[in-house]
Every structure is written in structure tokens, then in C-alpha cells.
Amino acid sequence: MTTGQLIIVDHVVALLSVAAWSAAGATAAGRRARLALGLLAAAVLVTLARVATVAVLAGRGWWFVQEKVLLGLPMLGAVGLTAVLIAGPPLFPARRAPEAGTPANRPATGVVPLLTAGYAALAVLVVTLGAGYPLTWSTALLATSAVGAASLLTARVVPAPVGTVGDADIAPTATPHGAPGFPRRRFLGLAGGAVAAGTGATGVGLSFLPAESVATGGGSGRSSSSAPTVSVADLRGPATPAPGGTRRRYVLTAQTATVRIASGREIRAWTYNGRLPGPPITATLGDLIEVTLRNADIDDGVTLHWHGYDVACGEDGTPGVTQHAVAPGGEFVYRFRADQVGTYWYHTHEASHRGVRRGLYGTLVVTPRRHRPERVDLTLPVHTFDGTVVIGDRDGRTEHLAPAGTAVRLRLINTDSDAHRFALAGTPFRVSAVDGRDLHQPGETRDAGLRLPAGGRYDVVFTMPETPVALVLDGDRAGGVRLRPDDRAGAAGEDTTVADTSGWPELDLLRYGTPGAAPFDAGSRADRHFTMVLDRGVAVVDGRPAYAHTVNGRGHPSIPDQLVAEGDLVRFTVVNRSLDTHPWHLHGHPVLILSRNGTPPSGSPLWMDTFDVRPGEVWEGAFEATNPGIWMNHCHNLPHVQRGMMLRLRYDGVTTPFHGRHS
Ligand code: C2O
Numbered sequence: 230m231t232t233g234q235l236i237i238v239d240h241v242v243a244l245l246s247v248a249a250w251s252a253a254g255a256t257a258a259g260r261r262a263r264l265a266l267g268l269l270a271a272a273v274l275v276t277l278a279r280v281a282t283v284a285v286l287a288g289r290g291w292w293f294v295q296e297k298v299l300l301g302l303p304m305l306g307a308v309g310l311t312a313v314l315i316a317g318p319p320l321f322p323a324r325r326a327p328e329a330g331t332p333a334n335r336p337a338t339g340v341v342p343l344l345t346a347g348y349a350a351l352a353v354l355v356v357t358l359g360a361g362y363p364l365t366w367s368t369a370l371l372a373t374s375a376v377g378a379a380s381l382l383t384a385r386v387v388p389a390p391v392g393t394v395g396d397a398d399i400a401p402t403a404t405p406h407g408a409p410g411f412p413r414r415r416f417l418g419l420a421g422g423a424v425a426a427g428t429g430a431t432g433v434g435l436s437f438l439p440a441e442s443v444a445t446g447g448g449s450g451r452s453s454s455s456a457p458t459v460s461v462a463d464l465r466g467p468a469t470p471a472p473g474g475t476r477r478r479y480v481l482t483a484q485t486a487t488v489r490i491a492s493g494r495e496i497r498a499w500t501y502n503g504r505l506p507g508p509p510i511t512a513t514l515g516d517l518i519e520v521t522l523r524n525a526d527i528d529d530g531v532t533l534h535w536h537g538y539d540v541a542c543g544e545d546g547t548p549g550v551t552q553h554a555v556a557p558g559g560e561f562v563y564r565f566r567a568d569q570v571g572t573y574w575y576h577t578h579e580a581s582h583r584g585v586r587r588g589l590y591g592t593l594v595v596t597p598r599r600h601r602p603e604r605v606d607l608t609l610p611v612h613t614f615d616g617t618v619v620i621g622d623r624d625g626r627t628e629h630l631a632p633a634g635t636a637v638r639l640r641l642i643n644t645d646s647d648a649h650r651f652a653l654a655g656t657p658f659r660v661s662a663v664d665g666r667d668l669h670q671p672g673e674t675r676d677a678g679l680r681l682p683a684g685g686r687y688d689v690v691f692t693m694p695e696t697p698v699a700l701v702l703d704g705d706r707a708g709g710v711r712l713r714p715d716d717r718a719g720a721a722g723e724d725t726t727v728a729d730t731s732g733w734p735e736l737d738l739l740r741y742g743t744p745g746a747a748p749f750d751a752g753s754r755a756d757r758h759f760t761m762v763l764d765r766g767v768a769v770v771d772g773r774p775a776y777a778h779t780v781n782g783r784g785h786p787s788i789p790d791q792l793v794a795e796g797d798l799v800r801f802t803v804v805n806r807s808l809d810t811h812p813w814h815l816h817g818h819p820v821l822i823l824s825r826n827g828t829p830p831s832g833s834p835l836w837m838d839t840f841d842v843r844p845g846e847v848w849e850g851a852f853e854a855t856n857p858g859i860w861m862n863h864c865h866n867l868p869h870v871q872r873g874m875m876l877r878l879r880y881d882g883v884t885t886p887f888h889g890r891h892s
């Protein structure tokens with residue numbers, strides 16, 4: 230069973246334990262002893278099952294169970310055992326009593342401890358779903374006090390039983406409405422209430438303690454304040470091309486526009502230059518790319534972020550960190566050398582969950598200087614506008630001509646916030662590059678699905694056969710891209726049936742290609758190691774409490790910055806405790822994948838800038854800190870960013886003059 234499935238099973242068992250304990254309490258209150266006894270037995274069994282699921286889950290990683298092991302199970306175990314000891318013995322003989330004839334004034338048995346076990350089970354679930362990892366003292370105290378308070382309240386409204394352990398000498402005359410009969414009972418209630426309130430108040434107080442603002446990952450802390458600092462505003466790219474290169478000038482104007490796509494549908498979009506996608510930016514290795522960004526009428530403000538391209542930090546386009554967002558009427562000029570070949574893309578980084586979705590994106594492709602280009606080289610960014618999937622600038626199906634024997638390169642780019650599945654039918658192929666970086670000796674494969682994470686890119690190459698080839702997207706055999714060796718078939722309206730690709734296994738990039746040289750590997754000693762546990766939970770996001778997408782229990786901008794020093798080898802462990810997929814993306818650095826769920830890649834070294842961490846998965850990666858700056862490190866499901874899932878990776882000694890909200 231995958232860890233993701235185990236997490237779901239554990240949630241279900243947790244829910245069942247809430248139901249079983251509460252139902253046992255409720256039936257005991259209703260004086261239905263036999264049913265209550267059965268439910269009590271069920272509750273015990275479910276609780277034991279929970280211990281088992283947690284134990285199995287613990288084998289997948291401490292992150293998945295910490296709050297359950299340290300708080301949840303001990304609390305539920307203690308309260309549950311008490312409930313069994315108090316409620317069990319009296320229920321046992323009572324089960325024979327004719328239920329119908331039970332006098333109404335006969336006190337119910339064990340109701341309070343049974344219901345308290347229900348509250349404890351609920352608290353455990355709420356802590357898991359609402360707070361997660363890491364467990365804090367604040368959460369532990371709040372949960373304990375909530376269970377205590379609920380138990381005390383219950384004791385006030387439920388008639389006290391005769392002769393039970395805890396209340397032995399208290400309540401024979403307590404009324405069903407809980408008016409305290411004896412001073413002693415009142416005293417116990419008050420004392421218990423005071424303890425619960427004190428615990429709760431301490432928990433609330435602790436939650437206001439200022440959190441660490443910086444994580445050092447085991448490396449040294451910030452260097453002394455006398456050390457020289459550099460502002461990101463000064464970390465700009467070179468202003469000239471490399472020798473032999475040329476200057477490529479672009480002007481991109483962000484503007485609202487109504488764009489008519491192939492089907493005739495009109496999309497009210499946010500665009501660069503009125504186009505969807507924005508103008509393709511292309512260059513040859515060594516060129517200087519110079520892009521003037523203007524904003525005509527996008528009130529949110531805009532920037533250009535060069536996704537996957539390791540530009541100097543001042544060119545990175547992160548509003549509030551590397552620049553101010555460009556407001557309507559404003560302008561910003563980006564300059565960087567085309568010193569990485571491959572397939573990339575650009576997009577706005579201001580309110581990106583809205584801006585990118587509405588169309589503020591385009592492609593960036595850099596080719597080697599001396600190479601024999603494929604005769605057919607298609608750049609295919611996929612984007613979804615209100616349910617309409619657009620590949621490049623067309624929806625529906627696109628046809629291309631590729632004579633048999635032609636070398637073909639398809640550059641697949643996922644500009645959406647969810648993964649897409651591609652399948653290439655009709656020819657064997659290779660995935661020659663991932664996220665712009667070439668794979669080492671990628672083998673020919675066929676009949677395999679390609680799952681492309683949000684933000685990710687694959688270059689697929691093949692030699693055109695004498696028969697048509699279809700690129701199928703998300704199983705839609707009518708749409709996608711068709712390549713034909715000649716135009717006869719298309720003209721005649723004849724269409725070769727495209728194979729059903731839905732059952733094809735997914736190509737696992739961690740087992741694709743052959744091992745090759747990498748500057749470091751899993752055995753290398755890292756200078757810093759950061760763990761990011763991704764989850765959902767209640768957290769403050771941009772100053773407001775929210776049901777957030779969290780990193781280590783916190784939301785942007787309260788997640789501690791990751792501090793690194795230039796030259797560090799930095800290791801990441803990314804753990805997904807949630808039921809959502811999180812395409813993890815670091816700006817400014819390619820990340821070498823070291824392992825997934827503990828298994829190292831057996832194929833080509835795999836460099837990625839965006840890797841999908843699916844529910845329950847644990848990924849390890851590492852990178853060299855060779856590009857000073859302040860870099861965003863975030864999930865590329867952009868609505869998740871807006872709900873908190875973003876943090877900064879900061880080089881020691883780098884400061885920013887820009888402040889403010891940014892996503
Ligand atoms: Cu393509 Cu910060 O993102």
C-alpha cells in the first residue's frame with residue numbers, strides 16, 4: 230500500500246474511533262446497556278486498529294505520525310482505558326436488564342468517560358488535520374484542555390452514576406440537568422475547569438510566541454552584522470552578450486485582451502502583447518536576452534519570472550523580494566545571458582494564482598550555437614482556460630507535417646497548476662531532456678505515459694515514421710497534436726485511429742536513462758539539510774488565519790527563511806503529509822534528485838526545477854548554492870502558494886530593499 234493510501238486508511242480509522250466512542254457514550258446515556266457494551270467493544274477494537282495503522286505509517290517516516298505517537302494515541306489510550314474500567318463493569322450486568330422497563334430515574338452508567346474518549350478521539354483527528362507536523366506545545370495543551378473542558382461540561386449535564394470509580398461519593402441526588410448537588414462535586418468541577426482553562430490559556434499564549442524567522446539547516450547562522458552585505462537590487466545580469474552572441478530585444482506589454490482561439494471561442498485574458506501565450510522568447514547560447522516589461526492595465530501588477538532559468542537574482546521577477554511589481558504605467562527591464570540551453574517558460578509572479586491562470590505566461594527556448602536542429606521543433610505549452618485546454622495557441626486538434634525520416638522534437642511545457650499526462654502514439658521516442666537539462670543516454674521507449682508536473686518540461690524526440698503520430702493529452706484522443714508524414718490523409722479527412730493510451734504505464738524518470746557523472750550524490754556530505762513537511766492546516770497566511778497549505782505547520786510569510794552560504798551543498802527532504810500533490814519548485818538552482826521514498830534513481834542523473842511530490846511521498850534532492858540571492862522556494866500549484874505554501878531561501882549577506890506582499 231502506498232503511504233498516501235495508508236494516510237487515508239488512518240484518517241478513516243480515526244473517524245471510526247470518534248464514531249464508536251461517541252456512540253457508546255450516547256447509548257449508555259440512553260440506558261441501552263447491551264448496545265453500549267457492543268459499541269464499547271467496537272471502540273476498543275477500532276482504537277487498537279488505529280494503533281496498528283499508526284505503527285505501519287511510522288515505518289514510512291516519523292513525519293507522518295509524530296503528533297499521533299506523542300499526543301494522540303497516549304491521550305486516547307489513557308482516556309479509553311479509563312472509560313473501559315469505569316463503564317465496562319456496570320454495563321456488563323446491566324445488559325441483561327430488560328431495557329424497556331428501565332426506570333427513567335435509574336442513572337446512566339459510564340457516560341462521561343465514554344464520551345470523553347469520543348472527545349479525545351476527535352481531538353486527535355482535529356490535531357492531525359488542523360495542525361499536523363511538527364507538534365507544538367501550544368497544540369498539545371490546547372487539545373488536552375479542550376478534551377478536559379468538554380468532559381467537565383458533559384459531567385454537568387449528564388446524571389451521575391451510582392457507585393462508579395471516579396464519582397463514588399458524589400452524586401446520588403444530582404438532578405438530570407446537572408445542578409450540582411454537593412459542594413464537593415462543585416469544587417471538583419471548578420478545580421477541573423480552572424485546570425482546563427489554565428492549560429488552554431497557556432496553549433493560546435504559546436501560539437503567540439514569535440517563531441524562528443530563520444532555519445539554518447544545521448549550518449552556521451548569520452554571519453556577524455559587520456560582514457559586508459549585498460542587495461538583491463545589485464545582483465543583476467551581465468549587460469552584454471558572450472563573445473559571438475547577439476542581443477535579443479523584446480518588449481512585453483501586460484494587458485487585458487480578448488483573444489480568439491482556434492475553435493472561435495473568445496477568451497477574456499490577461500496577456501503579454503495581447504497574445505496567448507505571450508510572445509515566444511528564443512535565443513542561441515551566448516546571446517543576451519533583454520526584455521522590457523511594461524504594464525498597460527493589469528491592476529494586480531506584473532513581473533516576469535524565468536521559470537527554471539538560473540538568472541542573477543535581481544532578474545528573477547519575484548515581487549517584494551527582487552523588485553516591486555510593475556504597476557500600470559510602469560516598466561522594468563530584464564537582462565540575462567542565454568547560458569543554459571533547453572526548454573523553459575516565463576510567467577508573472579505577482580498574484581500568480583490569478584495572473585498565470587488568466588494568461589500571463591509564455592515560452593523561453595534556448596538552442597545550442599552549433600547544432601543540427603531538428604527539422605520539426607515544436608514548443609507546446611499546455612494551458613487551461615476555464616476548462617478549455619490550449620496547446621500553444623490552439624485548442625482542439627493541431628496538425629503538423631513531418632516527412633518520414635524527419636527528426637522531431639516536441640517541447641512539452643505544463644503551465645497549469647496540476648499535472649498533465651501526455652502519451653505519444655505511433656512511434657517509439659526518447660525523453661531527451663527534463664526541465665531543460667539533457668538526460669544521460671535516454672533509451673528509446675514506447676507505449677508509456679508521461680506525467681508532467683505543473684511547471685515542468687519534457688523534450689521528447691523521435692524520428693518521424695511513415696505513419697501518423699499523435700500526441701495525446703490527458704487521454705483526449707480527439708484533441709492534442711497530430712504529425713503526418715504527408716498531407717494526403719489530413720486532406721482526405723481520413724484519420725488513423727489513435728491507440729487507447731489510457732492504460733499505458735507511466736514512464737518513471739527515476740529509472741530512465743543510464744547513470745552518469747554528477748558533481749555530488751546521496752553520499753556527499755551536505756553543509757545544510759532542510760526538511761519541508763507539506764500539509765494542510767490552520768495557519769496564518771499574509772496576516773490572516775486560514776485553512777492553509779503549510780510547510781512545517783506554517784504559512785507564507787511566516788515560514789522561516791532557509792539560510793545558506795555561497796558554496797554550500799544544500800540538501801532538501803520534502804515530505805507530503807497531505808492528500809494533495811505538490812509540485813515543488815526552487816528558483817535559481819537546478820536540484821539533483823537523490824531519492825524518492827528512500828530509493829535512489831537508477832537511471833540518468835535527474836536535475837529538476839519542479840518535481841511532483843505526491844501524497845505520502847518523500848523526495849530528497851540537493852543543489853549547490855552558487856547563485857547568491859533571495860530565492861523563492863514553493864509549490865507550483867499556484868492556488869496553494871496563495872494559501873501559504875511558499876518560503877524564501879536566503880544567502881547569508883544578501884538583503885532586499887523590497888518589501889510587501891508577494892506571491
Ligand atoms: Cu514558475 Cu516561483 O515560479
Ligand code: CU
Nearest residue numbers: 811864866869
Ligand atoms: Cu501544493
